[in-house]
Amino acid sequence: MIRGLWDRETVAILFLVALLPLAATWLSHAGWAGAIRLLFFLLVAGIWHLVFMLARAQPPSFAGAITALALAMLVPGDLGVVPTLLGTSFGVVIAELAFGGWGRNVLNPATVTLAFLGFGFPAAPWPDMIVPVGWAAVPVAVIGVFIGILSLRILTGAGLTFGIGMALGLDLADVWTAVAVGLVLLVCDPVASASTQLGRWLNGALFGALVALFVAHWTEAAPVQIVVSAALIASLAAPLLDEAAIALWLARRRRRLG
Amino acid sequence: MLTQVFSGGLTVPVPTAAPERNGVDVMITEEAAITALPEDDFRVEPLVDQGDSVEQGAPVLRSRRHHVLLVTAPMPGRVASIELGPGHRLSSIRFFLEPEAGRREVDTHLANRGDDPGALRDLLLGTGLWRFFRARPFGQVPLPTEHPSAIFVMAVDTRPRAPSPREAISGRAEAFERGLHALLRMTEGPVFLCQDGGRPVLEGVVPDRLRPVSVAATHPWGLAGLQIHRLCPAEVGTPVWDIHAEDVAAIGSLLETGRVPETRLVSIAGPALRQAREVRCQPGADLRELCHGIVAPGPHTIVSGSALDGREAHWLRHRDRQVTVLGGKPKRRAPHWFLSALETASRPKPLIPTAALDQALGGDLPAAPFLRALTSGDTETFRRLGGLSFVEEDLALADYITGAAPSLRACLSALLHRIAVEEAA
Known part of the structure; x- marks a missing residue:
């Protein structure tokens, strides 16, 4: 008889609210150029959401703004308008809207766009993540975990793997800002990450392990590129991790119930 | 707070006014009705006519599918109306209170002897208490011949503003224990007694197949479904029954006295009340009369059941033990056709x-x-x-x-x- 509010748009808006510290810090450092970039991506994502609303009767979502923020922060800078437009459209349409919009997609549209641009234009320079932006990811994680949108399990899983990596002598000093931003913007997306409890631990750990692997053996890659590649693979593996977690849950249950 | 973090589940706040005074009144309303929804598909044959005088506990309806399954009058009175839907599906049977009609007493000698398990079943089927069992899978009243692989007794209820089952059976420990022993005779499997973390509901020696289970205080852990899923999942072919602790005490009282108890503990709460209240009233009580005098001015909706799973109703529904009074719905303008089309396009x-x-x-x-x-x-x-x-x-x-x-x-x-x-x- 009474009804709660945690539908898709509430979650999307709360996610946006949680991301505000990150957005504000980044904008204050990127200045007008950053604001214009953000506006550009908001416009592109918004237009595609509008097209799908009119053509396919899919309600537009605030999740488009999350995608736009991630892209504004992470897309290579000197790419030119047309390649950026193509890449963004590919990500937003193929990774999200074609599946029926946010909540039905498999991969995060921002991750797909970035991976697409990374493969398509390998020479483009990836943006640097400055230290304050990296720190701004901390309040985002705290707010997100507190309201239950970001998973503490993913963050801890990733953190533990980094801890192990660092104990084994890995140097993460160059990549940690990009990793922090990537974790809250791309990896922890509640839809594109694993949705079981054990699956989330594994999801975070897999991301951490991939980043560690790339840092150790992919020397010519930029930090953002490493994070995007690791996020893409971790997100692709999420359904598999979920299946494994469910199989384990069922096996444990069978043993307990006899 | 910490136990809540580790146990899972939530607490749903449903605001309500404080009760004016503590304590529980007995409140038998002037009218009562046994109702069913079309989807319950409960096909019945009336055993009484409109205008007949009936004792409390006397059979008034018989199931058309299983002739042994009877429904009895919730209070002494006169049959006011019988409404059946298509296919003899029960819609409602209404009664006016007439205390002089008396109470029906049945012979429980055979059921008490314990050597014939069929006698206990017949007693419960004939007095209408059988309907308080719920079988899973599918959540129906169990078939008269069905043997459950386990029975869950719910001495805990975590729904917002639910009455405490502990209070419902307080002072009836002997009847409750007798009821539990009767349940043990109805199944070969275990009987789970779900209770909160406090003092054990059943004191003294715990019988062999009875398994006390301690349940977290957060919703939905106090629902039978979650406990059954956790401890003894129901499958086709291995049905699991659940029953409320107060109904177990009712079975015990029936075996002891031969009479079906008249009342059950019902809590009346909700944001549109001036004061909350706990009463003992008959099954199928008139909700308007229960709420009379304590509703705050203004429009309101009376819901049988909790704020989460209740339904707007006139009569206390079968199995419900709480009444929630919600504020009236604000008049909302119909959304623009485009927005409502968009809203309903992708389901x-x-x-x-x-x-x-x-x-x-x-x-x-x-x-x-x-x-x-x-x-x-x-x-x-x-x-x-x-x-x-x-x-x-x-x-x-x-x-x-x-x-x-x-x-x-x-x-x-x-x-x-x-x-x-x-x-x-």
């Missing part, structure tokens, strides 16, 4: 796997995969994850949290119906 609405979603199903079950299987109609995954242990009330919290459309309860009932049809074929 079911997507569910975002957040922590709230996990907690709404208790935090143990993989919530997102389960609900995906449920909303997409994937019966195989649904059954693999133990979905057959659930009935609609178990998903009320998830419905509340997610605002899912169509409601998860509707999806569950459609899916269960489909599985029942497939299994019957």
Whole structure:
């Protein structure tokens, strides 16, 4: 008889609210150029959401703004308008809207766009993540975990793997800002990450392990590129991790119930 | 707070006024009715006519499918009306209170002797107490010949503003124990006694097959479905029954005295009340009379059941033990045709796997995969994850949290119906 509010748009808006510290810090450092970039991506994502609303009767979502923020922060800078437009459209349409919009997609549209641009234009320079932006990811994680949108399990899983990596002598000093931003913007997306409890631990750990692997053996890659590649693979593996977690849950249950 | 973090589940705040004074009054309303919904598909034959005088506990309806299953009058009185829907489906049978009609007393000698398990079944079927059992899968009243693989006695209820079962059976320890022993005679399997973390409900020696279970104080852990899913999942062929502790005490009293107890503990709460109240009233009591004098001025809706899983009703529904009075719905302007078309174009609405979603199903079950299987109609995954242990009330919290459309309860009932049809074929 009474009804709660945690539908898709509430979650999307709360996610946006949680991301505000990150957005504000980044904008204050990127200045007008950053604001214009953000506006550009908001416009592109918004237009595609509008097209799908009119053509396919899919309600537009605030999740488009999350995608736009991630892209504004992470897309290579000197790419030119047309390649950026193509890449963004590919990500937003193929990774999200074609599946029926946010909540039905498999991969995060921002991750797909970035991976697409990374493969398509390998020479483009990836943006640097400055230290304050990296720190701004901390309040985002705290707010997100507190309201239950970001998973503490993913963050801890990733953190533990980094801890192990660092104990084994890995140097993460160059990549940690990009990793922090990537974790809250791309990896922890509640839809594109694993949705079981054990699956989330594994999801975070897999991301951490991939980043560690790339840092150790992919020397010519930029930090953002490493994070995007690791996020893409971790997100692709999420359904598999979920299946494994469910199989384990069922096996444990069978043993307990006899 | 800490136990809540580790046990999973949520507490749903439903504001209500404080009771004027403590204590529970007995309140027999002037009218009462036994009702059923069309989807209950309860086909009956009346055993009385309109205008007949009936004793409390006297049979008034008989199930057309199982002639031994009877429904008895909730109070001494006169039959005011009998309304049957298409196919003799019970809609309602109403009574006026006439205390001089008296109470029916039945012979419990055979059932008490204990050497004939059929006698106990016959007694419960003939006095209408059988209907307080609920069998899973599918959440129906169990068949008269069915043997459960386990019985769950719910001495805990975590629904917002639910009356405490502990209070409902306080002072009736002997009847409760007698009822538990009767349940042990009805199944070969275990009888689980679900209680909160406090003092044990059953003091003294615990019988062999009785298993006390301590349940977290957060919703939905105090629902039978979650406990059955956790401890003894129901499957087709191995049904599991659940029953409220107060009804177990009622079985005990019946065996002792030969009379069906007249009242049950009902809590009346909600945001549109001036004061909350706990009363002992008859089954099927008139909700308007129960709320009379304590409702705040202004429009209101009376709901039989909790704020989460209740239904707007005139009479206290079968199995309900609480009444929630909500404020009137504000008049909303119809949304623009385009927005409402957009809203309804892509159903079911997507569910975002957040922590709230996990907690709404208790935090143990993989919530997102389960609900995906449920909303997409994937019966195989649904059954693999133990979905057959659930009935609609178990998903009320998830419905509340997610605002899912169509409601998860509707999806569950459609899916269960489909599985029942497939299994019957």
